[in-house]
Amino acid sequence: MEGARALGAIPGEGLAAAMIYPDAVFSHDSAAALLGMPVFGDPVIVHVLAPAHGTARVVAGVRVHTSSDEREVVELGGMLMTSPADTAVDLARSRHAAVGLASADAALRADEALSVEKLVHVNESRRSKRGRALARWPLNSATALSETALESISRAVIEWLGFPPPALQVTFRTSGGPTDRCDFVWPGFSLAGESDGDLKYDGRFGDPRELLRHQRERDARLRAHHVRSIAHWGWIDATTVDPLRSLLVGQGLIPVAPEQTVHLFSLRRSVSPRPPHRASIGETSADRRDRG
Template sequence: MPQPTSALTIAPSPAPLLRAEDVPHPERAVARRELVKVRRGVYAPAQTWMGLAPWTRYLAEVHAVLLQHPGFVFSHESAVALMGGPVFGNPGIVHVLAPDVGASRLASGIRTHTTSDDRALIVADGITIAAPAETAVDIARARHPAIGLAVGDAMLRLDDTLSREHLQVLNETRATKRGRRIARWALGPLDPRPETAFESVSRAVIEWLGFPAPELQRSFVASSGEVDRSDFVWESDALAGEADGDLKFDGRFGDAGALLRRQRVRDARLRQHVRAVAHWGWHDATTFSPLATLLRGAGLRSIAPQNIAALTSMRQALASRAPHPAAAG
């Protein structure tokens, strides 16, 4: 039975959704570009819709399915979106769970997953979704390991009762073996300390580039008494790393000039404790060569060969699919 929870709040639809029966002549409104069709029978104001980012449109699409099918149980990226977790681009497909009757299927943009496992479900705001642990394992089994790591880290942050070990056991004990081996890498280094999906993806890229694992979220106290926390620290190389770059300074978090001046002052405080501070953006990490060059130029030494297969597939999966800025750094 689904367990109700008051700790989780469902992310609301970012656009008003209108049923066809509530709009006079909706197709005419679409032709006049006043409405857009989100799904058959569900519409949204065109002006609002055009201003939504891909990941935000996806959340609205999930809510459109919910509007039509309030009894559905949401899973995979759809559960992640409803929990406010990191969604990369617009996955396009809404995922739901069903009893183990027949094969999984895709119809009208809805992927129905069947399972014989007794899945843990939760009810939040009257909506039933796969529990964070189930969602983390689903994504780790079915998506690129960098995405699996980012979502797994996010689920640990969301539910502080979860542990890496619990998710690993859940992966190993599911009835089906499909995706089990793929999930093992993503579930191995899970850690709730990264504050964003971008930091989690950067962790994966750093390992696949052959660099040593950094210390996460280390705090430093400056001579002025101010405390600064760095995303990544390599103490042996006296290097700090910050996953921000293009996402932080594109204007969505305030005046770019003021942010850059604050960063310079902060970096000066950090250099009281480290030799250098490296900053990188989404493109640097997900196309990986720029990040490799940046870290080598900052004096970081490799300890292993590059995992070219993982890096190349990650670039194909993620380079053009940044997650929500609140989850991306």
Template sequence: MRVRRGVLAPAQQWAKLKPWERYVARIHAVVLLRPGVVMCGESAAVVLGLPIFGEPADVHVLDTPTATARLHGGIRVHTTHADRAIVQVGGILATSMIDTVIDVARSRHGAVGLAVADAALRADPDLSVETFVAANESRASIRGRRVARWALHRATALAETPLESVSRAAIEWLGFEDPTLQVAFRTGGALDRSDMWWEKARVIGEADGDIKYDGSLQPSAEAIRKEKDRDRRLRHHASGIGHWGWSDVARVAPLRDALHHAGLRPVAPETSRELLSLSTLLGRRHASGRDRAPDRETATGRRD
């Protein structure tokens, strides 16, 4: 299988890769052919350990201001007259965490920008929403500035996975109130932490990633049993509990139904344009498997 001209991979192994893993391989192929190239945008996000969605079409690289921005052979060259901080990770050069977050938030779907900003805050406790907002506003170029504001102002390290980040975006666009994140409830000797909590309605929301039930961490039956026991404890504190996964957010209606069934009611009209674009995005792409790595994308002591 030709990854790029001059870079080959065994076809059987390539076929087994998930979309985001193929994208990682394509980035490494570009680095092999162009040593010293600087990754930016979604490609820099990969290098920095931030989430991506599916397999992006292009590898994004940053060139000198005198170069020509262009797309050729799956490599999209970006140029800028503004300074970009460059870091090295595993021998690969990439734009800094702050610059990468701003670039993605300015150029990609709002839910993607939010997931990347949330992940950056989890990865580096020295970063903050104020840092992102200031960096976005201080750039000389206004292109994408207004678009980025939506994600950057809502970013939080409390959203522990890309699914939680994307769910928060969908919940807002469905017209529901913003939840409080990571609220703990004690029942007897057990302490359970919810993904989302709506205090007025006494509703708990749980964004359950595929890994929870796919058997990779524990037998599926055991995972289901633990969830039922946990829900039984949480019902001492909540009047309703809603569970959803990636496919529910992608189709939108199942997420809406789960929240309604749990007892939550919208407080604002739905934003159909954003919901449709989110459904289109997730219909062909799930978030990268980086939310599967407990040391990078989930907090210590996470129940799943």
């Protein structure tokens, strides 16, 4: 996925750390990578937990975290890591609110027994206050209905732009036709939204021409029977904010609250897959698309 990677295995540095510290408990982005949760940017630091009496430090690319709060630990492939719930709370306390939201959404998808109430309880019950307030919005806003990191980021941007909240994963049934589902729907505006992502059409999910044909046919059914219009956007549109704002306003969606400029301004730097995070002088739009 653009900007966020769901990794099936921890990077090489993590494997080396596991060999050096066989009892290490991976946490934060490292635990997220092992658990298949989205990892934002290109993390070069391996995160591990140490006993409370240990020393927090960074040595040879390994960041050691200490905490007096207990973490639920799970085992995967012979390696120990914090649970989806504790991983989500750690990230919500230490990363941008949009990253925290995507992590919390992913944790709910990863563990069916997990709930928003449980995530909130884990955050509020920790003795350390550091990051507690920062984590409250993403944890309280989390839902398993957001199926990808892009959908989670899009939800955050839509709220921070002041637009009304959409219904998620809405199913439409057309008489005599297939069942269609949309990522976002604003019933009062007869508008649907789809956060497609460029990877959907890079060939890994089938012939891009067939995928586009099915999309056009589906959009035609929806417009004919259920909604006035359908907006499509990708990773760059959502994370650079202005394109998504312009797209939704152009489709007739009206903001109902002021923009939260602090979150929006800092978003790109927090979710970009790699530096540089800002456009350079003379850089073309094609260059920015390629950079992602």
